[in-house]
Amino acid sequence: MSYVRGLKCRECGQAYPEKGVHVCETCFGPLEVQYDYAAMRGKVTRESISAGPRNLWRYRDLLPINGTPRSGLHSGMTPLKRARNLEKVLGVRELYIKDDSANYPTWSYKERVVSVAITKAIELGYDTVGCASTGNLANSVAAHAAEAGLRAFVMIPHDLEQGKVLGSLIFNPTMVRIEGNYDDVNRLCSEIADKYRWAIVNVNLRPFYTEGAKTFGFEIAEQMGWKLPKHTVCPTAGGTILPKIYKGYREFIHLGLVEDNQPRIYSAQAAGCNPVVEAIQAGRDLIKPQKPKTIAKSIAIGNPADGFYVVQAVKESGGWGADATDAEIVDAIKLLARTEGTWTEPAGGTTLAATIKLIESGRIPRDESICVCITGNGLKTVEVVVDQLEPPASIPPSLDAFDRLMSGRATTETLPVAV
Amino acid sequence: MAKVNKRVWLTFGSRSLVEKPILWQMARQYPDVSFDIRQASVTAEIGIMAVLFEGEPDEVAGALDYLKSRGLTVEPIEKNMIES
Structure with a gap:
């Protein structure tokens, strides 16, 4: 039927x-x-x-x-992870990662x-x-x-x-x-x-x-135990996914499948291509086209087809928008990897970096539930981090050399790790 | 040659573009190209219009190139189709 x-x-x-x-x-x-x-x-x-x-x-x-x-019989139902390590780093009470870097068969939403x-x-x-x-x-x-x-x-x-x-x-x-x-x-x-x-x-x-994107929101709600996160942060490129996650939430509320906790939705963009975030922050409905300049190429769309509807969904929900520089995006990719074991592409780094800004600015309260939408896999964009990671140590095949390496590491490991 | 239809979004991305009669100037230069505004939203800072252009292929292409040369963003009605 x-x-x-x-x-x-x-x-x-x-x-x-x-x-x-x-x-x-x-x-x-x-x-x-x-x-x-x-x-x-x-x-x-x-x-x-x-x-x-x-x-x-x-x-x-x-x-x-x-x-x-007829298609996608093994797609979806990706992990919703409680991000307890990241909660500690960010100082928030309840944080989730919806992880479509694990979506089969090509690892994206x-x-x-x-x-x-x-x-x-x-x-x-x-x-x-x-x-x-x-x-x-x-x-x-x-x-x-x-x-x-x-x-x-x-x-x-x-x-x-x-x-x-x-x-x-x-x-x-x-x-x-x-x-x-x-x-x-x-x-x-x-x-x-x-x-x-x-x-x-x-x-x-x-x-x-575009209706298929609603399933990202449906899964979040079901996997949270038939309830909605209070705050959902989502990357914006062409503008497909954010309004549809919000529509999915509203449909579940309308059908009585979840309680209406008045969920808020937030747009994340790279600072080098932020036409939607710029419109949200300026209080404008119309999108001013931009020429993209960012490493987050998968979300670098200067005049998004559905940008207007992203602004509408964000405004209706009481959400906001935040952007992130390329350096902040890379830092966030590394942070997510080392705290939660998830390697995301720059779109996901943008979303986490924007989430951090929204938390630090007080737009998202630290004591309410937050969901970060990860929409793609870092294995496809190795060039973004290849020069940003410390190369592995190289030693002769002797225990003595390994011992010397370990004694050196003991010193460096006491240093604070930059986020 | 058969006439063609082009559906485009025109974006007047600044106050200076909004305040110029660019469509009228285009019409003076390309009098055989008709244009039909199907929806529009214009503020002091930005204007966006969905417009149907009709005419000979070369004339329509020339009219759209003229609008681009005046600083307007001209995009197919689908806008960006290249997704990551």
Whole structure:
């Protein structure tokens, strides 16, 4: 049974049937999936969800598919870790890490959105999926399409490093390097989405694709024992995940699955690309485009497609925004690794660094529950930390040499460790 | 040649851009390109418009290049499609 009731324009309210469209023909506003929440009451329960599979499809009643899930059968249900070591370092009472660096099969939160988009693509009769991506999204589309038996086209800027290409190429998509700058790639992808009958997951399937991000919030709530963290800090790039986590929280509250503790949500961006945080802090709804300059490339989007809706969600919840310099991002990556054993990419470092600032500034009280959203894996961005770590000691193969090394270390280990 | 439609977001990213009649100036330079504003939000500091342009391909491309040359941000209605 499906509770989906079609699509609706977020700006003018015009209704559309379920198909591969993403903007309103009248006002060009984005389209949003509509559900029959009244019909869910009493049927979508803690018990019904708990009885579902141990993957993101346990929330399928709140996802926009009508048939059987066709992708992502091993995605989602990533760890929610109580971060007790980090609690001590930061001086807070209750801190959680929602860790999508462990999301299968390509180690980022994109598995959630892509699983829904691929399933929807098959449902709508597409045989080819695609995306334009420099990393995580391409990896995920290529892997999920391979498993689902769909053709996949991945468009990339022509100057993308080889290392970034391999994580997708291994899954055998058709990869196209596009000569030109990012504006040219965007323009071409828009034209391809218009002309070819392909499911470009984050373009013409965007209303369905973005709904997959709600499962990040659903899992936080369920894994906390059917309650919500008071404060959730989330990275912002294109603006997909933050409003959807918040929507997921509101849906659970609306259905009576969790108590309404008036959860607040916060946006984290790199200081070198902070158009959303800048708008939040300036009290503005509209986003001023920026030219990105940061090591956090996975969240370096100068004019986010859904930036306006990030600002709305943050404002509605009573949250805020904070940014972090590149040095603060690297420090936070190292801090998370050495305290909690989680290696995240710069987006996660940005989120933790921003969380620290929000705590230190008093925006987030130290005695309330906090959840930090980690959306990707550090193994994909080794270049960010490769020059930031002390190289290992090298010694001759003798116990004497090892003893000398240990006596030296005993001195250094008494020094305070910089955060 | 067949006419084309282009749906774009125009961003007037500063007070000085908001206060100039740039769309009117574009229309004087490209009189055969029609433009239809579908939604807009304009303040003293920033203006954002969703606009449908229609005309001969070269003329529409020229009009959009003109707007860029005047300092506007011109993006497809989908905005950024390159995700990480």
